[in-house]
Amino acid sequence: MAILVIVEGKPKSGQTLSPVNFAVINAVQQLSQPVHAIVVGGRAEDCATQLSTIKGVDQVFYAETPGDHWLAPEQLAVFLKDFIDAHDYSHIVAAANFAGKNLIPRLAALLGNEPVTEVISIIDDETFERLSYAGRLVETWVVKQEQQLLTVKHSHFSSDYQRQHPVSVVKLGNFVNQPEVRCAQWLKNIDSEDRADLSTAKIIVAAGAGIATQGEFEYLIKPLAKALNAGIGGSRIAVDKGYCGSDGLIGQTGKSVAPALYIAIGISGANQHLAGMQASKCVVVINSDSQAPFFQHADYGLVADAKAVVPVLIDYFTKKHLTGEDGNG
Ligand SMILES: Cc1cc2nc3c(=O)[nH]c(=O)nc-3n(C[C@H](O)[C@H](O)[C@H](O)COP(=O)(O)OP(=O)(O)OC[C@H]3O[C@@H](n4cnc5c(N)ncnc54)[C@H](O)[C@@H]3O)c2cc1C
Structure with a gap:
C-alpha cells in the first residue's frame, strides 16, 4: 500500500513547483508509507523531474497534455480513477486549494468514498483533524474506509523541503490526439x-x-x-x-x-x-x-x-x- 499525492502543476514554464505541493508531501509523512506523486497536465514532465528530487517522495508518475492546457477537474478525476484502480493506494491526498477542492469531491464520487476535507492534522491512518465553524472548532474525524481521500489545509503544514537523489519517474500515456478529452486552458488574469x-x-x-x-x-x-x-x-x-x-x-x-x-x-x-x-x-x-x-x-x-x-x-x-x-x- 502507498499514498498518492496529487500535485498541482505549474501555470507557466520556468516556474518552480508551488510550495503548496511541498506542504502536502510533508503532511502525509505522518503515515509512514511510501509516497507516490502524480502530476497531469502541461509541463508535467518538468514538474515530475523536480518532484523526484524532493525528499519524502518515493515514486513519481506524470502524464502530459499539450501546451498550456490542463485537464478540467471532471476529466482529471476520470483519468485518476483509472490510475488509482490499477494501483494499491490507502490514501489519496491533494491540497485544499482551488484545484484540490474542485477535484477531490469528484474523485470521491467516482471511487465511492467519503472525502475528508480541509485536514489540519493527520493523527493516524484513519484519524484526521479538520476545522469547522469558521475555524473556531477542531473536529476529529475517525473514518473507517479502505481508501481515504483527503484535502489538506496546506497553510497548517511546513512547506520546507530537502533534496534527495532522484527517484524513479514513470511516464503515463499522454492526451495528445485524444479529441474526446476536454481541456481547460489556463486563463490569464491580466490584472x-x-x-x-x-x-x-x-x-x-x-x-x-x-x-x-x-x-x-x-x-x-x-x-x-x-x-x-x-x-x-x-x-x-x-x-x-x-x-x-x-x-x-x-x-x-x-x-x-x-x-x-x-x-x-x-x-x-x-x-x-x-x-x-x-x-x-x-x-x-x-x-x-x-x-x-x-x-x-x-x-x-x-x-x-x-x-x-x-x-x-x-x-x-x-x-x-x-x-x-x-x-x-
Ligand atoms: C457562510 C459565510 C461565509 C463567509 N465567508 C467569508 C470569507 O471567506 N471571507 C470574508 O472576509 N468574509 C466572509 N464572510 C463575511 C463575513 O461574515 C463578514 O461579513 C466580512 O468579513 C466583513 O468584511 P469587512 O471586515 O471588510 O467589513 P465590515 O465588517 O463592514 O468591517 C469594516 C471595518 O472597517 C473599519 N473602517 C471603516 N472605515 C475605516 C477607515 N477609514 N479606516 C480604517 N478602518 C475603517 C470599520 O471600523 C470596520 O471594522 C462570510 C459570511 C458567511 C455568512
Missing part, C-alpha cells in the same frame, strides 16, 4: 498577473469595507502592496465591491493563507475572515474603530483612519526600497 500569489506570498495586504471606494483601493492598497512586494487580498465585502477578484478572497469561503506578515486594513475581523488568515505569523491591523474584533488577533494594532496612515506607510516603505533596504525585512 493579477503582476501580483504575488497569495498562497505563497510572504507579505499580504488585505483590504476590507473600511476602504470605501475603488479610488481608495487604487490610492492606498495597491501602492502599499507594491512598496512591500506583497500580495493583495480582501474580505468578502472588498471582493463584492470589486476591489479584487474572487481569487483574492481570504477566509472560510476563500483562500487560506499563511504569510510572514498580514496587514489588514479596514477589516472588522469576522470569524469567516479570520478562518483564512489565522496561520499568519505576524498580524498588523489598521482600523478606525478601537473595538473592532480583529484587534484581539493582532500582534500590532493601529487605531487610525486608513486614509491618514497608509500614505505614511507607503512613503516609508517606498523610500526604503529606493535606498536599497529590504522591504521584506
